Amino acid sequence: MLYVGNFSYNDENDSVDNYCLLSCLVTADNADEALDKFSDLLWHYHRDTSTLDGARDIYLDSLVELENVPSEAVCCQWQKIQPTPDGLFSITNALPDVELPNANAYTFYDDSEQDIEIDFEDLDIDFDDLEETDESPFLSFKDE
Numbered sequence: 001m002l003y004v005g006n007f008s009y010n011d012e013n014d015s016v017d018n019y020c021l022l023s024c025l026v027t028a029d030n031a032d033e034a035l036d037k038f039s040d041l042l043w044h045y046h047r048d049t050s051t052l053d054g055a056r057d058i059y060l061d062s063l064v065e066l067e068n069v070p071s072e073a074v075c076c077q078w079q080k081i082q083p084t085p086d087g088l089f090s091i092t093n094a095l096p097d098v099e100l101p102n103a104n105a106y107t108f109y110d111d112s113e114q115d116i117e118i119d120f121e122d123l124d125i126d127f128d129d130l131e132e133t134d135e136s137p138f139l140s141f142k143d144e
Contacts, residue, residue, distance in 0.1 A: 067102030
């Protein structure tokens with residue numbers, strides 16, 4: 001299987017609000033193996049390069065699984081980042097409007113949450129009413 005991992009983080013070396021995006025690609029037998037490979041790659045970037053110098057917490061926004069390489073172009077992720085009074089806010093949609101057999105997009109949530117289908121055309125968000133979540137990072141470089 002082919003996996004696309006879409007990650008995000010804030011560059012803590014920058015004094016202004018920012019949002020860094022990182023997409024990674026790998027072949028793996030399953031999603032768990034893909035996540036392990038992505039983790040190894042991100043740790044390599046953190047330890048051995050300056051690419052992730054300002055990254056402390058890296059979040060997995062979406063994981064896209066494709067059984068094979070599509071012959072037509074495929075949008076793996078759409079993301080909108082908007083400033084709010086409390087900082088930057090992101091809306092993400094993996095595999096938007098994609099009708100491919102054997103293609104899946106994974107999202108990760110607390111077991112107590114319910115799956116919710118969202119029609120993005122009708123989405124009306126009052127950014128003043130948003131609350132911060134206790135989302136756990138995919139990787140945290142604070143405790144090396």
